[in-house]
Amino acid sequence: MYSSKRAKNCNKQEIERILKSSETNNPDLGITGILLHSKTEFFQYLEGDIEDLFNLYAKIKEDPRHNHVSFLGAGILRNRLFPIWNMGFKNIKNNLQLMIENSNEVNSTFHETFSKANELSPRVVKAMRQFFFQT
Secondary structure, eight states: OEEEEEOTTOOHHHHHHHHHHHHHHHHHHTOEEEEEEOSSEEEEEEESOHHHHHHHHHHHHHOTTEEEEEEOOOOOOSSOSSTTOSSEEEEOSSOGGGOOOSOHHHHHHHHHHHHSOOOOOHHHHHHHHHHHHHO
16 A cells, blocks of 8 residues: 655546556556545555565656655455456545544544554555445
């Protein structure tokens, strides 16, 4: 998982290019996940082989469509959360941190995740999944 600040020149067409690139490249690498985006931020959760993920993350950090890329955590899961999505996406109307309208536990976990690097834990995964499907 990582978060980043969206570059000012990253418009709707650029978001569509990101998603199209994910749809094209991720299946060959066995990568699945989700991308949440607002006018100012990105939050991405990726699943796949750890080496492929870190290679992709290195490319992501160099992408000029965003900056201030912050690694939030990595971990090993028994089962993928998004096994059929090469890249699910969701547009969040406001700042991601302010849009969390779930339980106090979910809110606390997301704020903790965004505020500092964090190992991927079941609590973080649960909160991320609830946020994606309920927002």
